[in-house]
Amino acid sequence: MVDINGSKPIYIQIAEWVENEILRGHFKPNDKVHSQYTLADMFNINPATAAKGLNVLHDDRIVYNKRGLGKFVTDDAKAIILEKRKNETLKRLLRDVVIEANHLQIDEQELRDMLEDVIRDHKGEKT
Amino acid sequence: MSLNKVTTRQIVMKQYQYKLKAYYQVFNSMVILQVIALLFSTGGIMFRGGRGFGLDISLNTYTADMIIIFTFLWAFINAITITTKAYREDDFIFVTNRQTQHLSNMLFLITASVIGGVTAVLVGYLNDIIFFFTTDPKTFAGYSELITPFDVLTGVVATSLYVLMFCAAGYLVGVIIQLNRIFTVIIPVLIIGFLIVGGQTEGIPVNVRIYLFYVGETDVLLFMLKSLVTSALIFAGSFFLLRNKEVRV
Amino acid sequence: MNVIETTGLTKTYRRMNAVDDFTVTINDNTITGVIGRNGAGKTTLLKMLAGLIKETSGDVRVFHEHPFNSLYASANSILIDDQMLFPEALTLSELLAQGARFYPGWDEAFAQQLFDYFSFEPKQIHEHLSKGKKSTFNMIFGLATRCALTIFDEPTTGMDAAVRKDMYRVLLKDYLAHPRTILISSHHLEEVEHILENILLIDDGTLHLHKSVEELKEYAVRLTGPTALLGQWLYNKDVLHKKQHSSDMMEVVVKRDFPLEQAERMGFHVTPVAPSDVCIYLTAKSEGGIDDVFK
Structure with missing residues (x-):
């Protein structure tokens, strides 16, 4: 779970949580990952923070954008x-x-x- | 995010309906005052007695003046009440600006005046009826005037307009007090001082002139015009004074 | 879209500037925490935004209108605080009914569900509620209006910890479902920071900083180390707070404008500083703290 008061910024923790889900095979290549709103609801955080976490994944090419549809896991995630x-x-x-x-x-x-x-x-x- | 447009008219009506619901206690106090006035009146308020030529004469005049006066007093105080902090702040919980607040207050006071006027006149007749059944018919000298539906109507209209003027006056006084607490002292002093001393123009005291201006007016339409213009001017003045008043400070 | 724009906004009470030359812009669909010490001018600012009080000078725009006496601003914004008075003649359920009449976006089902969840009675009178219950009702009322600008000034006064947590969760969930612009002032930043996007730090009526919570989390670090070594190392650093642990150990909070490895290599113990602490240090009157008083 996300540790609000932990030493790691929350958006990094969100990114790592999604990464862990990918490593465990819960999200497979070309699966849609949770939206910023779903993540915000799950972890009780502001959606902007969740979005920042997703952006980290995008910058690292772990997810890709489908316009209007959301973010999806890349093949070599x-x-x-x-x-x-x-x-x-x-x-x-x-x-x-x-x-x-x-x-x-x-x-x-x-x-x-x-x-x-x-x-x-x-x-x-x-x- | 969705933004909603509203019109002044819509909001004034909503505020007005809200006030009819939220200020209903005002009418409870009116009923109580009028009943008290009725109790005072049924005893007869003027008594003249005399002796002569071997006869004892006592003359009781029964009038509804007391009921009317109490209703004026009620209107005046009631109007002051709705200018107070708590009432003004309540409006701002809902949608309002100072303009819609004043317009809806005015509508409420007009409604209160009509209700006050109608009930005062009816209670006045009730007074007569009670008198009729409780007095020895042999000593009953008769009504001072005949009652026709038109009389009742003019009575109601005139009374309501007087009540409205008292509402307007109370509202103005309330507004002035809201500007500065010191007026709670100054205003009564001014009013009492004015009643005692008065000013004089051409030998007639100003308060008598004011009295004659309204009460002395025998033309019903002219009286309606005078009282409506007076109320409107006072309401406009009140709005002007309070147009920039802050709330929840 | 900019929901709030102020330029040089100033409010003066008895020749004291409660809000002083305040310039800020707040975008739509954000939750902003308005943070500051008691008497910093938070409430005065929020009341000007809500159109309840009028600025002494400068300009304030809400939805591009001057909120004082704007019906448009009033219909689309609401200020919820712990001093709110509701008409005493109306019961709680009647108040909700009035809210529905006045606010075009009012969500009746939402209001009713929360009303029941927090076990309010329809016939209760607002004035007779306990402080915490009042605050809870006020918050439900504020959220149910769905106003495009919803302002909460110390909304959780008197609530117990469980209810506070619940209410902030409600606020977040409702915001996710119906994004809008929300301002929350609070003394307890640590309780709300997770749901905030931005923080507006006010000190002495002026804007101290306006940053995202994430930026604020990385704004400063706490270093602990030997006094002599740390003291020397600090000479060109921006120190926010200093505390002497013992004669030879010291703790400092510095602005993080250097690579952290630098400090780690020196052997200092590096720990993050919570945004609430950053705010306290930034608005402290001196580098020290209450401990200095006892020296």
Whole structure:
């Protein structure tokens, strides 16, 4: 759900929510995504904010406009989202980790070990 | 977004109908006042007695003056009431501007005057009827005038027009008070002072002149003209004074 | 279309400017929050827009007309506030009936549904309602008019938290179904900001800023770090607020006109500042806060 008081701007959260729906396959290529009004109603926000979120998706070519009909998922939406998450979200998270590690005076090797541990644990959970 | 056009005429009528509904207590107070006046009147308001030639004479004159006077008073106060803050602010919850507000107030006061005039005259006749059945016929000297339908009609019209003038006067007084509270003191002082001292023109006090101007007018049509013009002028003056009055300040 | 246009709008009371040289334009189909401290001039501004009071100088246009004494503006706008008096002779249901007679766009079904939902009784008298109930009724009345310009001045006075939440939800849903221009003034920006598109910040009767809520969210950041380091780093920054946590830790709110990485690289803790806080800091009388009084 959208966190009104969260650190992320709401329109980014809206964009990410739609992206997640696409990743989960709820919206398939050439499906119509929710309008700004539906999103506004769902998340209890101003439609202009929802529209801004949709515009982010449009700028990233995750959705395209059909005049008068609304916004639709592009063919390579999923690939774009994954690439975007990799570049932005993951890198940002990693950078936060590095900064935090600096604060805690953890050296590079220790950080790498910790990361490998986490990867191993995660694999274990999956199997 | 859709924008709606409305006309002054539409809104004046809507405000007028709203006021008939919202101000109905005004008529309750009128009925109460007229009943009180009736009770006062049935005892006879003038009494003259005398002795002579071995006879006791007592002469009671029964008139409906009290009812009329109370109705005037009611009109005056009622008109002041509708100029007060609460009443003016109510209008602005609905669609209005100051022009439609005044026009609908005027229509309401005209209606109130007609109702006041008709009831005052009818209650006056009721007074006569009560008198007729409660008095010894042998001592009944007769009516001071004959009643014809035309008499009743002129009576109603004239009374209504007087009531309207009192409404207009009350409205003006109310408006002036709305401009500045200090007039709540100044106006009564002026009125009382004027009644006591009066001004004099050519030896006749101004208040007597005013009285003669209206009451002394024997031509019904001329009287109607005089009273209507007077009321219209006072209403116009009131509107002029309050045309820029702010609300909910 | 511009619904509201003011230029140099000024209102003077006893030689004090309650609203001072105020110039603003508000587009149709937006929800704008009118934010400011007590006595900032919000109410005076809103009453001029509603045509209830008259400007001392400058100009105000609502639907391209001067609202004071414009029947057109009156038919298409309404001001709802907590000091509204309704005629005492009419019951609540009669008031709704009058609303339907006067306002061409009145939505009877909507009014009735909310009337029932908030459990009003048709025979109740407005004057006898509790403060919160009055506010609820007023808001229902205001929304039901469907006026192209609907102004709410502190509409939730006296309502409990649940009703406030409900009413703002109602307002948003009704706006989505029937877009129009809505102004809301409130002391509690955090309660309404999610439904707002723009914010109009008023301070001492003047327009402080007019921005979208999203812009305002990115207007400033809060930095926390060692006093010596942070203090030095701040020398050319626009500081809105300063607070000393301890002798060597400090918190500052600065205008965000630099890349955030810059601050993060310095090791400062960077957190966003809520729009309501931005408004408080922007209209604060000094850089410090109430804590300074106790020094």
